Amino acid sequence: MSTINSIIAYRIKQKRKELGMTGREIAHSLEISQQHYSRIENGYTKITVEHLFSIAFILGVKPKELLPNYKFSNEKEMIKAKQSLSAESIMPIKKSDMYPT
DSSP: OOHHHHHHHHHHHHHHHHTTOOHHHHHHHHTSOHHHHHHHHTTSSOOOHHHHHHHHHHHTSOGGGGSOOOOOSSHHHHHHHHHHTOHHHHSOOOHHHHSOO
16 A cells, blocks of 8 residues: 555545544445455555545545646755656655645
């Protein structure tokens, strides 16, 4: 399970619980099985862009609110991250990014 998937999954689950919704309700809205939704919410399945946007809509948030907060200090770091396609190896994620207060 990648760090990015873990962060997205954590944020989805937190928002869902905050709204008092069940995984079954969201799975039904997405027209996927409850098991598949559970794998997304627990970070075991990579979320598709389509599902990310759909889940954000269902939860009433912007998709970017479910994504990690990567901050690059300069353009060189951003380019390096794009090339490697793995921002975790460029910039370790702080606990505060994963579990915002």
